[in-house]
Amino acid sequence: MFLTAEVYGVELTPLGPIIYYTDNGEKINVKDTVIVMSEFGLDYGKVLIGKREMSIEDIGYELKPIIRKATEEDLKAISENEKEAQRAIEITKKLVKKHGLNMKILYAKMLMERSRLVIYFSSKNRVDFRELVKDIAKEFKTRIELRQVGARDEMKFIKGLGLCGLKSCCSYWLRDFDSITLKHAKRQQMMINTAKITGPCGRLLCCLRYEYDFYIDALKNIPDEGSTIKYKGKDAKVITVNVFLSRVTIYTEDGDTVSLPFEYFRGGDNVEVTDNSGTDISNDRNIDVSDGEN
Numbered sequence: 001m002f003l004t005a006e007v008y009g010v011e012l013t014p015l016g017p018i019i020y021y022t023d024n025g026e027k028i029n030v031k032d033t034v035i036v037m038s039e040f041g042l043d044y045g046k047v048l049i050g051k052r053e054m055s056i057e058d059i060g061y062e063l064k065p066i067i068r069k070a071t072e073e074d075l076k077a078i079s080e081n082e083k084e085a086q087r088a089i090e091i092t093k094k095l096v097k098k099h100g101l102n103m104k105i106l107y108a109k110m111l112m113e114r115s116r117l118v119i120y121f122s123s124k125n126r127v128d129f130r131e132l133v134k135d136i137a138k139e140f141k142t143r144i145e146l147r148q149v150g151a152r153d154e155m156k157f158i159k160g161l162g163l164c165g166l167k168s169c170c171s172y173w174l175r176d177f178d179s180i181t182l183k184h185a186k187r188q189q190m191m192i193n194t195a196k197i198t199g200p201c202g203r204l205l206c207c208l209r210y211e212y213d214f215y216i217d218a219l220k221n222i223p224d225e226g227s228t229i230k231y232k233g234k235d236a237k238v239i240t241v242n243v244f245l246s247r248v249t250i251y252t253e254d255g256d257t258v259s260l261p262f263e264y265f266r267g268g269d270n271v272e273v274t275d276n277s278g279t280d281i282s283n284d285r286n287i288d289v290s291d292g293e294n
Contacts, residue, residue, distance in 0.1 A: 002055045002056070003055070003056045005022050005053070005054060005063055006023045006051055007054050007063065008022075008028060008034070008047050008049060009047070009048050010034060010048070011045050013107065013120075014156060016156075016175070017175055020049075022064070023051060023065070023066070026066070026069050028047060028069050032047045034047055034066045035070055035112060038111075042115060043111050044074070044078055074112070078112075082110070084114070085117070086108070088110070089107070089108045098135075099129075102123055102125055102127065103123040104122045105120075106149065106158065115142065115143065116143045116144075116145055117140055117144050117145070119147070120157065121147070122149055122151065122153075127148070152177050153177075154201060155168055155170040155199075155200065155201045156171060164207075168199060168200060170201065180204040184209060187212060188208065189241065218246075221265050222241060222265055225238055231250060235252075235253055236253065237250060246262040247262065248261075
């Protein structure tokens with residue numbers, strides 16, 4: 001039996017991970033600002049997920065309670081802190097230039113009671129920012145935390161458009177990033193043209209993951225383009241694989257072009273399938289050779 005808790009989902013930074021907090025007994029609604037304890041200290045955030053029951057095992061970390069719904073005094077302090085955070089961004093940018101550091105300042109947050117100033121930045125290299133932190137601390141008289149983010153997370157702060165012409169997913173709704181590799185593009189039969197499969201962050205498009213599972217299922221036991229199969233006892237080369245029409249086009253030794261349905265490769269007698277290097281990749285596919293030609 002799983003232990004459960006009634007929790008709220010809170011956003012602490014723009015498009016950052018949803019952090020779950022337990023109910024404190026107050027009436028709290030979605031979009032309310034609440035005061036909580038974060039990894040940095042006394043913090044604030046916006047409720048994006050209303051009260052619900054969740055498994056503690058699924059959440060995966062020690063739950064803390066919401067301290068309180070933000071009062072008028074809290075909201076006033078938060079407004080002043082956000083102004084101070086914006087000032088911190090401008091000052092830090094000037095200090096970065098002064099120290100000749102290769103880093104881009106993205107976002108800053110001043111915590112409640114001004115106990116800590118957290119500054120998010122991106123850089124393609126490792127940065128020695130010890131002297132920078134000292135200068136920032138002299139200006140703001142509080143503890144400074146510089147946190148480096150990756151290229152995908154950088155887009156959350158600077159926004160932008162994707163190659164599709166719409167708002168990029170990571171800029172407006174995507175909070176968590178899956179690992180994306182060239183295998184995702186190859187399995188979806190896309191041409192490996194980096195200009196067409198790379199997002200504004202310089203990494204492979206996040207959307208390559210969305211339909212990947214469909215292609216894995218749809219192309220199960222189907223030979224790849226360029227591979228060789230045995231058709232009626234003779235070698236035949238796979239020319240095209242059309243996942244939408246569910247057909248494979250092959251070119252036989254006799255010079256014939258034959259279109260075969262996917263079902264041809266999913267039942268019947270064993271068939272040999274090899275890749276371009278001649279390696280057997282059939283994995284005991286069962287194919288009905290006698291009834292396959294269309």
